[in-house]
Amino acid sequence: MKFFGRENDLAELRKIREASKTQSRMTVVTGRRRIGKTRLILESLAGEEYLYFFVTRQDEQLLCAQFVEQLSRVLGIDVYQPYTEFRNVFRFLMELAHTRHINLVIDEFQEFTRINPAIYGFVQQYWDLNKDKAKINLILSGSVQTQMVRIFDSYQEPLYGRASAKFFIGPLSVATLHEIMHAYAPNYTAFDFLTLYAITGGVPYYVEVLADDQALSYDLILKHLLKHQSIFLPEGNFLLVQEFGKDYGTYFSVLALIANGQTTRGKIESVLQRPVGGYLTKLKDEYQIIDRLRPVFSKEGTTNVRYFIDDNFLRFWFRFIHKYDGPIETRNFAYVRQIIDRDFKTFAGPILEKLIRQKLAESHQFSHIGNYWERGNQNEIDVIAYNELTKKAVIGEVKMDPRNVSIDVLRLKAQEIIRKLSGYEVKYQSFSLQDVLKEPIAGQKNGQNPEQ
Numbered sequence: 476m477k478f479f480g481r482e483n484d485l486a487e488l489r490k491i492r493e494a495s496k497t498q499s500r501m502t503v504v505t506g507r508r509r510i511g512k513t514r515l516i517l518e519s520l521a522g523e524e525y526l527y528f529f530v531t532r533q534d535e536q537l538l539c540a541q542f543v544e545q546l547s548r549v550l551g552i553d554v555y556q557p558y559t560e561f562r563n564v565f566r567f568l569m570e571l572a573h574t575r576h577i578n579l580v581i582d583e584f585q586e587f588t589r590i591n592p593a594i595y596g597f598v599q600q601y602w603d604l605n606k607d608k609a610k611i612n613l614i615l616s617g618s619v620q621t622q623m624v625r626i627f628d629s630y631q632e633p634l635y636g637r638a639s640a641k642f643f644i645g646p647l648s649v650a651t652l653h654e655i656m657h658a659y660a661p662n663y664t665a666f667d668f669l670t671l672y673a674i675t676g677g678v679p680y681y682v683e684v685l686a687d688d689q690a691l692s693y694d695l696i697l698k699h700l701l702k703h704q705s706i707f708l709p710e711g712n713f714l715l716v717q718e719f720g721k722d723y724g725t726y727f728s729v730l731a732l733i734a735n736g737q738t739t740r741g742k743i744e745s746v747l748q749r750p751v752g753g754y755l756t757k758l759k760d761e762y763q764i765i766d767r768l769r770p771v772f773s774k775e776g777t778t779n780v781r782y783f784i785d786d787n788f789l790r791f792w793f794r795f796i797h798k799y800d801g802p803i804e805t806r807n808f809a810y811v812r813q814i815i816d817r818d819f820k821t822f823a824g825p826i827l828e829k830l831i832r833q834k835l836a837e838s839h840q841f842s843h844i845g846n847y848w849e850r851g852n853q854n855e856i857d858v859i860a861y862n863e864l865t866k867k868a869v870i871g872e873v874k875m876d877p878r879n880v881s882i883d884v885l886r887l888k889a890q891e892i893i894r895k896l897s898g899y900e901v902k903y904q905s906f907s908l909q910d911v912l913k914e915p916i917a918g919q920k921n922g923q924n925p926e927q
Contacts, residue, residue, distance in 0.1 A: 476659075476683040478518050480651030481511070484642060488519035488614075491640055495612035496576050501602065501637055504616040505623045506644030507786070508714055509680035512616050515644060516580055524549060525578035526568075530586040538590065539564050550577075561587070562597035569601045572609035584615040585622035595626060599633035619718060621761045646677030646787075649834050655682060660691035665911040667692045670819075673826040674700070674707075676787025681707070697815060701808040708803060711792040718762060722754075727797070729754050730784060733765065734793035738781040755782060764789060771845040771859045772895045779850055787826065794822055820875060828857045828873045831906045835860050835869070847892055854888040858906065861899060868896050871904045880905035 491500050504512050517527070526549055528542050536559040543554050543564060550571075558564050568577060587594040602613075615638075617623040627634055627641070647655075652672060656663045670693040675681035684706060685691055690699040700707045719726045729751055732743050743751050758765045759782075766785040769777050784790040795815050796803065802810045832844050841860040848855040858871035870889050872880045882903050893901065 476686050479655055480647050481515050484515060485519055492519060492612050496610055499606040499609045499611045500639045501613045503627050503638040503641045504614060504644060505620060508618040509678050510644050511679035512644050513582055516614055516616060520578055523578055525580060527580045530581060530583045532586060532589055535561060535590050561594050565598055566601045569605040569609055572611040576610040578612045580614045582616045583618060585617040585619045585626060588622055596633040599637060602637060620763060647679055649837055652677055655686060656691060659686040663691060665908045668911050669823055669827060669908065670696055672830055673787055673823050674791050678788060681788060697812060701812055703806055708796060711789060711797055725754060731793050731797060733782050733784055734790055738783060770847045831858060831873050831910060856888055859892060861896060866899045868899045868901045869904055870901060871906050873906045875908045877905050877907035
């Protein structure tokens with residue numbers, strides 16, 4: 476699949492590349508596995524000579540032999556000394572960069588923790604000694620978020636404060652997903668798009684696998700997913716077991732409960748019969764897998780909060796794959812397909828709400844976007860978006876079928892919110908599945924007449 480989106484990140488990386496031709500730059504790129512970090516980095520180096528070192532878990536001496544072979548081939552120089560330690564390879568390149576510009580990418584940089592953690596201190600030492608005289612574009616990429624944060628953001632670590640730029644790479648935008656669908660499945664429906672968004676979450680690798688297989692409709696996506704050797708079936712384990720380590724069982728239990736509707740700390744603890752506050756905090760702040768949602772206008776310290784899995788793929792995986800691993804293990808894919816067909820629209824309802832809110836965010840017309848509910852899950856409102864400068868606001872209800880929305884009922888539920896929006900021009904609006912295909916989603920009527 477050709478490269479789509481990421482225009483801003485790509486432009487910034489190219490700007491850094493050019494700046495490094497006069498003064499060294501250290502750039503850190505992080506993001507979950509499969510998110511397209513390497514593709515983005517290499518796209519920014521298109522047409523340039525570069526070294527790409529991929530750190531795998533093997534003996535340091537063998538790793539260095541691979542790196543030296545590559546730098547000899549790419550840079551066209553003979554390296555006579557048999558380097559067996561990475562610190563010497565890095566020092567050689569930093570000193571070489573005094574006389575020629577070098578683009579150096581080190582991928583899965585956090586893996587040095589397992590190979591030789593002292594390497595980070597040597598990288599810091601040789602960087603500090605040479606960066607002012609060298610001309611090197613050093614890009615350090617990693618997928619294990621907790622380790623990358625510790626390496627570069629922990630005050631006690633040697634590389635703290637050394638990065639001149641940091642990029643956190645997230646999923647593709649809604650607009651970019653539409654570009655891909657137009658290119659690979661021009662007759663796609665709104666439900667096809669919602670299915671792609673709900674299952675891939677805009678993770679480029681997943682989208683590419685489906686696009687290359689021409690599986691971009693609801694039926695074809697599920698056929699691709701539910702088959703022997705599908706990359707999607709073991710994916711949750713692949714992504715998370717290494718991240719969570721020996722505590723993965725508890726983390727999996729918490730995520731499975733959230734995916735199946737237990738979205739408050741109290742409900743999760745009542746099922747597991749143990750405190751989970753620490754796990755929820757780490758899942759949100761360190762692993763960045765879940766998010767903590769509170770009603771619009773509520774105070775920061777409110778206990779009226781809900782947790783949800785922010786990664787769409789993992790939300791789907793825990794709801795339909797992990798939960799039914801027994802039938803999947805025996806390859807009873809027809810049974811799992813029946814479950815998904817029965818429950819998908821219910822599962823996709825909150826995903827549609829998230830998609831609508833994301834499209835509103837990408838319209839850049841609002842300063843705050845969220846939803847609202849009162850204690851006891853009373854007066855739930857799916858979308859509240861407002862702009863503090865223009866004093867305009869949208870209060871919206873999201874349904875698969877717009878006929879199921881009553882603006883009069885929405886007005887009644889919004890009475891408390893209206894008091895908070897005193898002085899605002901407020902529009903009540905229904906959003907539905909068909910709004911998925913409409914651009915822009917705000918500022919126009921979108922087939923529905925927003926009522927003031």
